[in-house]
Amino acid sequence: MNAPPRGRDLGLMSCHVCRQITAWTEAAHAVCPRCGSALHARKTGSITRAWALLIAAALFYIPANVFPIMRTQSLSSRDDNTILSGIVELWRAGSPGLAAIVFTASIIVPMLKFIILGYLLVSVQRSSGFVSRQRAKLYRFVELVGYWSMLDVFVVAILSALVHFKILSRVEPLPGVVFFGVVVVLTMLSAMSFDPRLIWDNRKTSQ
Amino acid sequence: MIEVFMLGTLVAVVKAHTYFDVVPGAGIWAFGVLTLLITVFSSLDPRELWTITAGDRA
Numbered sequence: 123m124n125a126p127p128r129g130r131d132l133g134l135m136s137c138h139v140c141r142q143i144t145a146w147t148e149a150a151h152a153v154c155p156r157c158g159s160a161l162h163a164r165k166t167g168s169i170t171r172a173w174a175l176l177i178a179a180a181l182f183y184i185p186a187n188v189f190p191i192m193r194t195q196s197l198s199s200r201d202d203n204t205i206l207s208g209i210v211e212l213w214r215a216g217s218p219g220l221a222a223i224v225f226t227a228s229i230i231v232p233m234l235k236f237i238i239l240g241y242l243l244v245s246v247q248r249s250s251g252f253v254s255r256q257r258a259k260l261y262r263f264v265e266l267v268g269y270w271s272m273l274d275v276f277v278v279a280i281l282s283a284l285v286h287f288k289i290l291s292r293v294e295p296l297p298g299v300v301f302f303g304v305v306v307v308l309t310m311l312s313a314m315s316f317d318p319r320l321i322w323d324n325r326k327t328s329q
Numbered sequence: 330m331i332e333v334f335m336l337g338t339l340v341a342v343v344k345a346h347t348y349f350d351v352v353p354g355a356g357i358w359a360f361g362v363l364t365l366l367i368t369v370f371s372s373l374d375p376r377e378l379w380t381i382t383a384g385d386r387a
Contacts, residue, residue, distance in 0.1 A: 141376055156379065196348065212340070215347045220340050227333075269330055276337025281344060291348055 128322055135163055165317040169243060175312035176239050182305045183232060189298035192278050196291040204298060205229070205274060227273040228302075235271075235309045238264050239316065246320045254321050261318045268313055271306040275299060331367045335360070 129135050133146045137154035144155060152161040165171075190202035203211060205228050213221035238260050245257060278299045285293040338360075342351050 140379055142379075194348075208344075212344060215343065217343050220343055223336065224340060270333055272330065272333050273337050273340070276334050277340045277344065280338055280341040284341065285345060285348070 128319075130163070130323075135161065137161060164319060164323075165315060168315055168317040168320060169247060171315035172239065172243055172312045175308050175315060176236065176243070179232075179305050179308035179312060180236055182301050182308065183236075186298055186301035186305050189301065190296045191274065191298035191302060192281065193294045193296055194285075194291070195294065197289065202296065205302065208274075224273060224277075227270045231267050231271045232305060232309060235264055235268065235313070239309070239312055242316060242321070249323075257321050258318055261313075261316065261321070264313050268310045269306070271309075272303075275303045275306065331364050335364045 130146055134143055135146050136143050137157060137159060138161075139159040140154060140157040142154055142156040144152075144161065146163065147161065148163050153159065154161055187205055190204050190207075192203050192208065194201040194203065209221050209225050209228070212224060242257055242261060245252065278293075278295050281293040282295050285291055342353075345351050
C-alpha cells in the first residue's frame with residue numbers, strides 16, 4: 123500500500139467552492155471558514171443520485187432518438203428529421219466534416235457518458251481498486267466533453283428562430299429536441315453528483 | 330458553452346444554406362472575438378482571487 127494518503131487519513135478536507143483546506147469534519151451543517159459555502163466530506167448521496175439521474179437520462183435517450191427533432195417546411199415539401207437523419211442530410215448537403223462533428227456531439231458523446239458513468243458507478247460500488255488513476259481520468263473526460271452534446275439543441279433553436287418566412291419556408295422544433303435537451307442536462311447533473319473521490323475510498327487492493 | 334453555440338451557429342448556417350443564400354455580415358467577426366474573449370475569461374481560476382485579496386479582510 124504505497125498510494126499517497128487521502129485527506130481523510132490526514133484529517134483534512136477542502137471546500138468545494140474556494141478549495142480552502144480545513145480540518146476533517148462529518149458535521150451536516152459545516153461551512154467553509156473563508157467563503158461560507160457548505161462543506162461536505164463527500165457529496166451527499168452521491169452514488170444514489172448519480173444512478174437515478176443516469177437511468178432517467180438513458181430512458182429519455184430513447185424518445186430523443188426516435189422522435190423527430192426538427193420540421194423543415196417549404197412550399198413544396200415537409201421534412202421531419204430525427205437526430206440521425208439530420209446528420210445524414212448534413213453529410214449529403216456537402217459538409218461531411220460538420221456532419222462528423224454533430225455525430226460525435228449528439229450520438230457518440232451521450233453514449234460514452236452512459237457507458238463511462240455506469241462503469242464508474244459500478245466499480246465504485248464494488249470498491250474496486252482496478253485502474254483507479256485511469257478511472258479518475260475518465261471522470262474528468264466526461265466532465266470536459268459533457269456539454270458539447272448541446273450542439274444539436276442550439277442548431278434547432280437557431281434555425282427555428284432564423285427561418286420564419288410564413289408559408290414560404292419554416293423550421294419548427296419538434297418534441298424530440300426537448301427530450302434530447304433533457305438527456306444532456308440529466309447526464310451532466312449525474313456527472314456532477316458523482317464524487318470522484320469515492321474512487322480512492324475503500325479500495326480492496328492497492329494501485 | 331459559448332464555443333458550442335458558435336459551432337451550432339455554423340451548423341445552422343450550413344443547413345440553412347441548402348434552402349437559401351446565407352451571407353455573413355460584419356457582426357460575425359464581433360461574435361468571433363466575443364467567443365474568444367469569453368473562452369479566455371472562463372478559463373481564469375477564481376481561486377487566484379483569494380490569494381490576491383488575502384490581506385484585506387472586510
